[in-house]
Amino acid sequence: MKLLTHNLLSSHVRGVGPRGFPLRLQATEVRISPVEFNPDFVARMIPKVEWAALLEAADTLHLVEVPKEPIQGYEHDESFLRQMHHVLLEVDVLEGTLQCPESGRLFPISRGIPNMLLSDEETET
């Protein structure tokens, strides 16, 4: 699971609503692997990023060199884009958990795939 994905995920345990975001990340196995750098793609993702959530996740994973916020003219700043590319796309959490900040419910991540299936009682009506 990449951090770009984590940035999008939200808990939907019953009654939690928007307080289910962001999910607290815990990782036991992380893989960093190179991904082809596509500046155009990264630039387009930047506006969608929830920065607080990203920084929190990056912090948990002890990542360094994480930009704190989008800078002016980021679309053309290659070094900024490369840093973001690394954080969003090259860090893959293979094993770990995601925790709903409101209910505490834990969702496991296994082989890079988060399992967010809820039981019937937990689902929101």
Added chain:
Amino acid sequence: MQRLTNDDPESWLNAISIWKNLLELDAKKVKLSQKNANPLKRKVGENDIIAKKLKTEQMQEIQENKECQLEKQIEEETLEQGNFTTKRDKSQEELQNDVVEAVGTHNQNDLTFRVSCRCSGAIARTFTAQEVGRVIGIALTKQFGWKADLRNPNLEIFIHLSDIYSVVGIPVFRVPLASRAYIKTAGLRSTIAWAMASLAEIKAGAVVLDPMCGLGTILLEAAKEWPDVYYVGADVSDSQLLGACDNLKAAGLKDKIELLKVSVIELPLPSESVDIIISDIPFGKKFKLGKDIKHIIQEMERVLRVGGTIVLLLSEDHHRRLKGCEESSVPLNSKGSRTDKPGSTECLNPEGKAAISEPASSSLAASNQERLDRMPPFGSLVPVERYRVSLGKTDALIYKYRKLHSPGQ
């Protein structure tokens, strides 16, 4: 038929040379895929190579279209209109030079050919397929000097005569159009997957979700064609997700597509966070129809942002349940030609498809509005287009919706 063959040798020769060019590309592709396992789809120039069915004004006049097309294309994915995309990696260009020699351009006069015919409809009572084949074959030999070879010809010519059209085609591929070197285990037929993805208006930087991705076929096809996009696939089944994972690895798309184990009725995504949803809704019996399908579409509607598109593949059953009585009143052509949905919001359709003239649709619009009101689960989803496609044994429908505004507004 003889006259038609002989009067226009130019177009035959043109078709043959295009076919040869494609085969050269094909041979290069074969060589390259042995080295790189990197497949190519083909894009052939707009005017020449389009699979079309012409309606003849008079039944007597048969117009022949001499085009290159895939044999199976006639029966199957007419939706695609014979567009295939050619992609080449720059690194492969060096190899091409070697291969050009290897292919060995055929001298036009040395071609051996075989004519295969199919007749259906009233024509079939007048001619047998063999007669037609023989007539064309003899005409071709006389005209071009090609020799007939029934066992292993260079060139295969397929002819399909029916009451409304005649099609003459030269198959370019020897394998089905849907075969893909990069998909290890196919779920949905790749051509349908590609067609759905192309309807979805995927643009660079979009977030595309397939909430019932199964083995990931739709996302694979989309990611190959539109790479600058963030793809997310979800499924409830471990085995499907494992299969999807394998497929992604085999296709080299592991970095482009993320997988989640998630239920489509409960998507762990904030509202209006996804630009595009494309999905093949399972047809199987284990899946409860009716109530569930409405929930599914509601959840999809929730996570879709305003202005986003949804493209779904629905079975006849789903279609019937959802549309209720509307189905009987909208005529559908069986071979996938577009059905103009009366009163559908043409103004929102950016591709400017065949528009129904406004005055004519006013009365239809009124009745359509009624139908739309009968579909409350769709809330702010507006139907844009609908196509019937063949999956081989069964038919299915591709539905495209756009989200107009947030529900409740």
